[in-house]
Structures are given as C-alpha cells and as structure tokens.
Amino acid sequence: VTTESEWIQQARAGDQNAFGRLVVAYQTPVYNLAYRMLGNAAEAEDASQEAFLRAYTHLRSYDPERPFRSWLLSITSHYCIDRLRRRRINWLSLEEEIAVPDQPTSNSPNPEAAATQHEREAQIQQMLATLSPTDRAAITLRYWYDCSYDEIAEMLGLTVSAVKSRLHRARRALAEKITEHAGTRADAHADSHADSHAKEGEIDYAMLPCQ
Amino acid sequence: MQCYHASEMMSAHMDGSLGSAESDRLQEHLAVCEACQTEWQSLQAIDRLLTSAPMMQAPVRVRVQVMTRLSRRDQARRAFVGGTALALGTVALALIILAPVALGLLDSIGIAPALASGGPATMAHLLTAWGAIGRTLLILVGQFAVPLVLIGICGLFALLALNSICIKAMRRLRASR
Numbered sequence: 001v002t003t004e005s006e007w008i009q010q011a012r013a014g015d016q017n018a019f020g021r022l023v024v025a026y027q028t029p030v031y032n033l034a035y036r037m038l039g040n041a042a043e044a045e046d047a048s049q050e051a052f053l054r055a056y057t058h059l060r061s062y063d064p065e066r067p068f069r070s071w072l073l074s075i076t077s078h079y080c081i082d083r084l085r086r087r088r089i090n091w092l093s094l095e096e097e098i099a100v101p102d103q104p105t106s107n108s109p110n111p112e113a114a115a116t117q118h119e120r121e122a123q124i125q126q127m128l129a130t131l132s133p134t135d136r137a138a139i140t141l142r143y144w145y146d147c148s149y150d151e152i153a154e155m156l157g158l159t160v161s162a163v164k165s166r167l168h169r170a171r172r173a174l175a176e177k178i179t180e181h182a183g184t185r186a187d188a189h190a191d192s193h194a195d196s197h198a199k200e201g202e203i204d205y206a207m208l209p210c211q
Numbered sequence: 212m213q214c215y216h217a218s219e220m221m222s223a224h225m226d227g228s229l230g231s232a233e234s235d236r237l238q239e240h241l242a243v244c245e246a247c248q249t250e251w252q253s254l255q256a257i258d259r260l261l262t263s264a265p266m267m268q269a270p271v272r273v274r275v276q277v278m279t280r281l282s283r284r285d286q287a288r289r290a291f292v293g294g295t296a297l298a299l300g301t302v303a304l305a306l307i308i309l310a311p312v313a314l315g316l317l318d319s320i321g322i323a324p325a326l327a328s329g330g331p332a333t334m335a336h337l338l339t340a341w342g343a344i345g346r347t348l349l350i351l352v353g354q355f356a357v358p359l360v361l362i363g364i365c366g367l368f369a370l371l372a373l374n375s376i377c378i379k380a381m382r383r384l385r386a387s388r
Contacts, residue, residue, distance in 0.1 A: 016281055023274045031269030045270060052277045053284070124264050142226070143261040149228070168222035175253035178260065 008068060012059050019059075022068070023052050029069065029145065030076050036140040037080035037133070039125045047083060051076040073145065074155040077137040084133040127177045135170040138163060212240045217247050225258050293374050300370040308362065312351065313344060 004025070010018030030051055035044035054075050055062075062071055128136050137156055141147040147155070152163045220237045223229040229237070241248050352359065 016278065016285075019281070020274060020278050023277050027269035027273045028266055031273060032267045035267045041267075041270075044267070045273060045276075048269060048273050049277050049280060052273075053280055056281060120260070121264065124260060139261070144264070144266060149226070164219075164223065164226075167226065168219050171222050171225070171254055171257060172218065172250075174257045174261075175250060178256050179253045182256075 004068060005064065008059070008062070008064065011056070012062075019052075019056055026069065026072055027052075030072060032144055033073055033076045033137075033140055034080055036125075036128060036144060037077070037136055038083065039129050043083075047076070047080055051079050054079065070147075070151060070155055073141065077141070077155055081133040081137060084136075123181065127174050127181075130177060131170050131173060134158075135166050135173075138166045139170045139174075142167060212236060214244060214247055217241070217244065218250060221247075221251055221254050225254065289378060293378065296374050296377065297367075297370050300373065301367070304366045304370070309348075312347065 004022070007018045007021045007025075011022060027048065031044055031048045034047035034051065035041065038044050038047055051072070055072055058075070062068070128139065131139065134156060138152055138158075141152045141155060149160045149163045152158070153160045156163070158166070217237060217240045220229055220233060224234060224237060241251055
C-alpha cells in the first residue's frame with residue numbers, strides 16, 4: 001500500500017514512470033471492466049487506455065483517503081457508460097455489441113475445456129449486452145470486483161437503494177435470458193435426439209454451468 | 212409474502228445482505244411457491260455463471276500504448292506552450308522596439324494634450340496620428356531595413372533560447388519535487 005501511495009504521489013508530481021507502474025498494477029482490473037462493459041477486446045483495449053489517460057489528467061483531484069482502485073474503476077465505468085450511450089446513438093448493429101470474445105480465455109492445454117470456456121464467455125457477454133449500461137456496470141462491479149452496495153453507489157454516483165434495485169432488476173433480466181438459453185438448448189437437444197426426455201417449457205439446468 | 216418481495220429478497224440473499232429471519236421467511240415462501248422456486252433456480256444459475264467467469268487479462272501492450280499517448284500529449288502541450296511563449300515574446304519585442312518611436316510621434320504631433328482634453332477633436336487627432344505612425348514606419352523600414360531584419364532574427368533566436376531554458380528549468384523543477 002505504501003508503495004502504491006508513493007507511486008501516486010510521484011505521478012501527481014508529473015513522474016510518468018511512476019504512473020506507468022500504476023498502469024501495470026491496474027491494467028487487468030481496468031481492462032476486464034471495459035471488456036465486460038463493451039463486449040469486445042479492441043474496444044476494451046482502447047477504453048482502458050482512455051481511462052488511464054483520464055486518470056492521469058485528473059490525478060490532482062484524486063482524494064488519497066479513497067482507495068485508488070475504486071477511483072480508477074469509477075473513471076472506467078463512467079467512460080464505458082458514455083461510450084455505450086454514444087454507441088446507441090450511432091446505431092451500431094447488435095452484432096457488434098455482442099461480439100463473441102476473440103481472444104483465448106484460458107491457458108488450459110485441454111482444447112475441449114477451452115472451447116467450453118469460450119462458449120461460456122460468449123454467453124456471458126451476450127447476456128450482459130442486453131442490460132442497460134449502468135446495470136451492466138453494477139453487475140460487473142458486484143461479480144468481478146466483489147464491491148459492496150456502498151462502493152458501487154459511490155463509483156456510479158447512485159444511491160444505495162438504487163444499486164440494490166438495479167442489481168435486482170439486472171439479475172431478473174439475466175435469469176430470464178438464461179432460462180431462454182437453456183430452453184433453446186433443450187429444444188435443440190430434443191430435435192437432434194428423438195428419444196430425448198426434454199419436455200416443452202422445462203428448463204434443462206444440467207446444461208447450465210455448475211459451481 | 213408477495214412474490215415480488217420474495218424476488219427482491221433473493222437478490223439480497225445473493226449479496227449476503229439478508230438477515231437470518233428474512234432468509235427463513237424466504238425459504239418458507241420458496242417451499243410453497245413454485246413460480247418463485249423456478250426464479251430462484253435461474254437466479255442461482257446466473258450467480259454461478261457470473262461467479263465462475265474469470266478476469267480478462269489485459270494485453271501487455273496496454274501499458275506501452277498508454278505511456279506512448281502520454282508522452283505524445285506532453286510533447287504537444289510543450290509545443291503549444293513554447294509556441295505561445297514565442298509569439299508573445301515576439302509581440303513584446305516588437306512593442307519594445309517600436310514604443311519609443313510611437314511615443315515620440317505622439318509627443319511631436321501634440322496628441323497627448325488632445326487625448327487629455329477629450330472631445331470630438333480627439334478622433335481626428337487619432338486618425339492623423341495613426342497615419343503619421345504608418346508613414347514613419349514605412350520610412351523607417353525603408354531606411355533601416357537591414358538593421359531591423361538583424362534585430363528581428365537576433366530577437367527570434369534569443370526568444371527560442373529563452374524558451375528552451377524555461378522548459379528545461381520547469382522540467383528540473385518538476386523532477387526535483
């Protein structure tokens with residue numbers, strides 16, 4: 001923690017190398033947030049760079065009493081939310097928004113496991129893309145960063161009750177999507193195997209990921 | 212218990228913010244409500260899916276790209292500051308050189324008393340004065356073209372040197388802080 005606060009102080013005094021160390025320390029959390037929000041690697045990379053540049057520009061307004069990670073993730077979230085809103089205005093196609101991950105998500109030598117992981121990632125991104133930008137940010141901060149209601153509220157400029165309500169709404173929307181997805185897969189399974197026991201409307205939870 | 216309330220409690224339960232009494236009430240409701248049970252199962256499936264998703268690793272080039280963009284932005288800012296300083300310096304130098312000439316002219320044609328007294332005559336005097344200044348400048352440029360060009364070039368080099376010294380001093384000051 002001491003080292004980090006030293007880097008922050010040095011970066012505030014204009015030392016770009018110290019800021020470079022902060023970039024190395026936080027590039028994965030920032031990139032992951034941007035990736036989960038924007039849904040593709042190229043945009044996530046660009047958004048990460050932009051978030052770091054904004055952080056460097058506004059480093060003087062950073063309150064050292066506040067965790068640096070929260071401050072940085074807040075900048076990233078707001079940037080991604082703005083970008084998603086602009087994207088909506090620009091009428092980009094849905095296909096672009098829910099692009100399938102285009103980079104390996106696992107270092108596993110097992111190609112089958114890697115393929116499953118890839119499919120799961122695609123499913124996650126497709127479902128996240130159906131949420132509103134702010135709901136997407138709330139869900140991402142909750143699941144990937146284990147942020148509390150208070151932290152999410154501070155980062156996104158919302159009240160705690162708004163965060164609870166957004167998480168609840170987002171979960172319900174995602175639950176509906178996963179039910180649809182499971183139903184589709186069950187139907188496909190039933191079509192391909194005439195002797196399948198899959199019944200109409202039944203959710204095949206065995207198809208869903210397990211703990 | 213209303214089903215919508217139960218649904219909110221399910222979400223709170225997943226965040227670990229539901230008290231034990233409320234949790235018990237939720238379990239009781241789930242035991243008797245099939246619709247909520249179905250929702251609970253799909254919410255749990257979502258919870259498992261998102262919890263199992265890993266952090267996406269940032270490409271190594273992110274740091275290099277950020278540092279390159281920072282450095283480029285710094286260079287652009289320095290060029291802007293340097294350019295502005297140079298322009299201001301040139302204007303200041305021109306004023307310093309021309310001020311005595313202009314002041315002498317103002318004095319010789321008696322514009323200072325006219326400005327002090329005010330009135331409609333001031334505008335006429337001003338126009339006459341600007342005309343005189345313009346004529347004088349043309350004569351000066353005609354007569355002293357070579358020294359003026361030399362002064363201009365020397366002034367430009369002096370300003371460039373001063374600008375470079377200022378930038379270096381600022382860098383040292385920033386590094387020492």
